[in-house]
Amino acid sequence: MSEKNFSFDTINQELLKFLDESPSSFHAVANQKEMLEAAGFTRLLEGCKWSLEAGQGYYVTRNDSAIIAFRIPKKDFAGFQIMASHSDSPVFKIKANAEIEVEKKYVKLNVEKYGGMLCSPWLDRPLSVAGRIVVRTPEGVKTKLIKVDRDLMIIPNLAIHMNRQVNEGYEFNAQKDMLPLFSAESGENVKGSFLRLIAKEADVKPEDILDTDLFLYNRMKGTILGLNGEFIASPHLDDLQCAFASLKGLLAAEPKDSVAVHCVMDNEEVGSGTKQGAASTFLKDVLHRINAAMGRSEEEYMTALASSFMVSADNAHGIHPNQPDKADPTNRPYMNEGIVIKYSANQKYTTDAVSGAIFKALCAKAEVPFQTFHNRSDMLGGSTLGNISGNQVALNTVDIGLPQIAMHSNYETAGSKDTAYLTEAAKVLFSAAVCGDGDGNYQLKW
Numbered sequence: 001m002s003e004k005n006f007s008f009d010t011i012n013q014e015l016l017k018f019l020d021e022s023p024s025s026f027h028a029v030a031n032q033k034e035m036l037e038a039a040g041f042t043r044l045l046e047g048c049k050w051s052l053e054a055g056q057g058y059y060v061t062r063n064d065s066a067i068i069a070f071r072i073p074k075k076d077f078a079g080f081q082i083m084a085s086h087s088d089s090p091v092f093k094i095k096a097n098a099e100i101e102v103e104k105k106y107v108k109l110n111v112e113k114y115g116g117m118l119c120s121p122w123l124d125r126p127l128s129v130a131g132r133i134v135v136r137t138p139e140g141v142k143t144k145l146i147k148v149d150r151d152l153m154i155i156p157n158l159a160i161h162m163n164r165q166v167n168e169g170y171e172f173n174a175q176k177d178m179l180p181l182f183s184a185e186s187g188e189n190v191k192g193s194f195l196r197l198i199a200k201e202a203d204v205k206p207e208d209i210l211d212t213d214l215f216l217y218n219r220m221k222g223t224i225l226g227l228n229g230e231f232i233a234s235p236h237l238d239d240l241q242c243a244f245a246s247l248k249g250l251l252a253a254e255p256k257d258s259v260a261v262h263c264v265m266d267n268e269e270v271g272s273g274t275k276q277g278a279a280s281t282f283l284k285d286v287l288h289r290i291n292a293a294m295g296r297s298e299e300e301y302m303t304a305l306a307s308s309f310m311v312s313a314d315n316a317h318g319i320h321p322n323q324p325d326k327a328d329p330t331n332r333p334y335m336n337e338g339i340v341i342k343y344s345a346n347q348k349y350t351t352d353a354v355s356g357a358i359f360k361a362l363c364a365k366a367e368v369p370f371q372t373f374h375n376r377s378d379m380l381g382g383s384t385l386g387n388i389s390g391n392q393v394a395l396n397t398v399d400i401g402l403p404q405i406a407m408h409s410n411y412e413t414a415g416s417k418d419t420a421y422l423t424e425a426a427k428v429l430f431s432a433a434v435c436g437d438g439d440g441n442y443q444l445k446w
């Protein structure tokens, strides 16, 4: 394939900045809002009436942790072209009444797991805390973003002398092994010390903090590495790499016959079953409201769905250099070799021959490489959001992702070329229309 002139360096630097500024799903959404505002998109609120105009771009958030941005073409539209990804990653959440005193000498914090993470990467590295708090105001309550921007905690390993068998395998106990060391305070200063720190950061009174959603985050910044800069390593590549590429594609696209919809849901790592997750009505509500605000009938909504296409974009497993036999024998996705189309006979991934074919045609139009992924037949894979979203809005959907290794580590590795490929594919998707021309036949209008 003749390769286009992609500006890999530029997009990687932008991605690294986005990742660094997005230590929680709330921050990931806030940063996308900023990018959309800068590009002239108008904010909509779910609680207010929408008046929309052809040719304009809009966005709406739910729970400050999920976001849908869309652009309406200048003329009447055939359907919706959607790319869906997720804002959350496996992480440790800080519990209420977090301080635990140890022999009146140390204070550690009580945390619990959010999602299925690799535990060991959380050990022996500087950590801090990010998320949101909800504070009392004279009128009611108000949320505030929190990012403590300094090295604050560490989850220390046990010395090998006290567990000589550790390298033969270790079972991590979340209540015992994963609690971060926070301070050396003692006595009456201990209780409430964590919330007092957060109150100071937020410039509010501790007693005004009514509740919190606060998470640990890895302080190590993302980087480009490899002999020739082939790889990108960072926290949150799953799935902010896809969310970022989707948004960049939207900003570069020119929707002509379809509404372009960039959709980033929360809580994929815990099954998507929240009001801001892919199992919720968020996407359906937004599509309905676009249809109604443009003066179209319910019948026209149904015909639009039949002429819509969704790309469920969630990172994929690349071949691991030390464990190449963990992958399927004939489908071998490598980092830097393009977008991965995911297949599962049991339809854990939504891809079928039609949606796979349409996406391959789309990659050809975008002049980007693609590869295919199946799980080994004797191994269960992970799940994603495409098939869950399909329960609310059923349309032709393909499951794809960018090839990465160390998925669900708090420092993951991917290819330094693949973000640019997905951005280009997203741009083509958002500029195109897939029109149902009878079941089984589709016109692809680029």
Ligand code: ZN
Residues within 6 Å of the ligand: 086, 238, 239, 268, 314, 315
């Ligand atoms: Zn994911």
